[in-house]
Amino acid sequence: MLLVYTHNITPRLKYVFKHVCTRILGVEVSFTTKVETFIAHDSLKISYTKQQLGNEFFIKSHDLLFEQGLNDIEIHVQSWWHTKCFFFNGEKSAIPFDIFAASFYLLSRYEEYLPHVKDNYGRFLATESIAFKHSFLHQPVVDIWAFKFKDALQLQFPEFKFPQRNYSVKPIIDVPSPYHFKLKGFMRSFGGSLKDLLKFQLKSLYDRFMVVFGLKHDPYDTFKYIINKQKQSKFKFLFFFLIGDFSTYDKGINPNNKKFVSLIKHVADYCEVGLKTSFFALDDFSILKKEKLKMEDILNTSLKASRQSFSKLNLPESYRNLIELEVLEDYTMGYVNHIGFRAGSCTPFLFYDLDYEIQTPLKIHSYHVIDYVLLKDQSLLDKKKTLSSVLKEVKQVNGEFIPVYHNYTFSEVERWKGFKELFNIILESGNEA
Template sequence: MLLVYTHNITPRLKYVFKHICTRILGVEVSFTTKIEEFIAHDSLKISYTKQQLSNEFFIKSHDILFEQGLNDIEIHVQNWGHTKCFFFNGEKSAISFDIFAASFYLLSRYEEYLPHVKDDFGRFLATESIAFKHGFLHQPVIDIWAYKFKESLQEQFPEFEFPEKEYGIKPIIDVPSPYHFKLKGVMRSFGGIVKDIFKFEFKSLYNRFMVIFNLKHDPYDTFKYIINKQKQSKFKFLFFFLIGDFSTYDKGINPNKKKFVSLIKHVADYCEVGLKTSFFAIDDFSILKKEKLKMEDILNTALKASRQSFSKLNLPESYRNLIELEILEDYTMGYVNQIGFRAGSCTPFFFYDLDYEIQTPLKVHSYHVMDYVLLKNQSLLDKKKTLNNVINEVKQVNGEFIPVFHNYTFSDIERWKGFKELFNIILESGNETSM
């Protein structure tokens, strides 16, 4: 156990120390404000305060972990080996930066509470983030910092054995609509036919009729393929089905249709299933509650995980709504148009509510790459290189890699050509030893 001496034990301090020490490094941590207790402890120990007591392992503390609410914080990002960090500590500290303060800033999404430019969907843009502006979005910096901290501790406490952590994968399959042509109803099918004719998309029109009359397989129906992949993998896939009402933003299937319900139940026999909340449920608690209850009715079990439509988050309201409905996990944190680590970590963490100053029970699983962003790369070779780069970043710190693919990504549609191969690269990365 690691004992931390500090002048003030705050919720922020306990929250971030537990993420770095326990969730990343696997070491239990406790806190004290009593010098005698600190001196008497004969194992791992550090002091985290303003002044060093003697010659102990000392990290000079930044004020952010002892504050409440939001303040105007000055941040200077500097190079630190092959990575970057902020909140520089100077000479006396055992490590050059206050990694706990910096980690709290990133994990709490402090910057997303501050004034910022949003996109057309009302989302926080990657380009607004400190990580993008200073060129470290592509790294799980918190996990990298944690391992630097571990190395320094190991030098001072060579007899202590740290537990080993393993690299893992959590593949996400997003299902905004399970079918391209099937189960759309008479009016939507007719509208699709008219649209195809006016746009001279005769190939689509031909495929539409072939699928409707059961002469051809629906291109979005890739569930058999994905389930076969699940059977071959030791890592559980997590599906998110949209069951909200049809709207401008969400064009799924009516959840009252028996075939759709049967599909969800069938997938749940092999994989984990969560709720993809509709666009309007993001800001409307009553809609969210209705969708949650509907999914629980289909699954016949309590809903564990959710993911917001269009990866839109309104902090802290979005997460508070999930907490009120006792949803335990969220997979929305990430960027649609950028690869990287929105919260700076590839280790799941609990949402910290900056208004109430508490760690909540909601576990946030931040995703690192979405299939759409790989379309930016023209060649399959470039796509593979980009994907392998982010996988390697996660493997180097034995983190959990979370990619988001869609059911239609595995179709024969031209734009998604080669994506089955990319998915295989992800699954195979879990069979290799960590770097």
């Protein structure tokens, strides 16, 4: 067990030390404000305060973990070996940066509470983040810092054995609509046919009629393929089905359709299933609650995980609503236009409510790449290079890699050619030594 001496044990301090020491490094941590208790401890121990007590392992603390609410924080990002860090703390500290304050800043999404430019959907942009502006979005810096902290501790406590954690993959399959043509109802099918006709999209019109009359397989119906992949993989896939009402933003299938319900149940026999909330559920608690209860009714069990439509988050309201409904995990945090680590970590973390200054029970699984962002790379070779780069970053710290695919990504549609191979690379990354 690691004992931390500090002048003030705050919720922020306990939260971030537990993430870095326990969740990432696998070491239990406790805290004391008593010097005699600290001196008597005969295992791992550090002091985290303004002044060093003696010759112990000392990290000079930044004020952030002892403050409340939001303040105007001055941040200077500097290079540190092959990465970047901030909150430099001088020569006397055992490591040159207060990695705990810096980690808290990223994990709490402090910057997303400050004034910033949003995109057309009201989302926080990657380009607004400190990580993008200072070119470390591509690295899970919180995990990298944790391992640098571990290395420094190991030098001071050479006899202590740190546990080893293993790299893992959590594939996400997002299903905004399970079918391209099937189960859309007469009016939507008629409207789609008319649209194809007016735009002279004759192949689409032909495919539509062939699928509707059961003469051809629906291109988005890739569930058999994905389930076969699940059977071959040691990593559990997590599906998110949209069951909200049809709207401008959400064009799924009627959740009362028996064939759709049957599909969800079938997938749940092999994979984990969560709720993809509709766009309007984001701002309307009653809609969110209705969708959650509907999914629980389909699954015949309590809902464990959610993912918000369009990867949109309204902090802290989005997460507070999930907490009130006792949803345990969320997979929304990430960027739709950039690969990288929005919260700076590839280790799941608990949501910290900055307004109430409390650690909540909601576990955040931040995703690192979404299929759409790989479309930017022209060739399959470029896509492989991009994917390999982010996989390497996660593997170096034995983290959890989270990719987001859609059911149609596995189709034979031209723009998604090669994406099955990319998915295989992701799954096989866990088999490499």
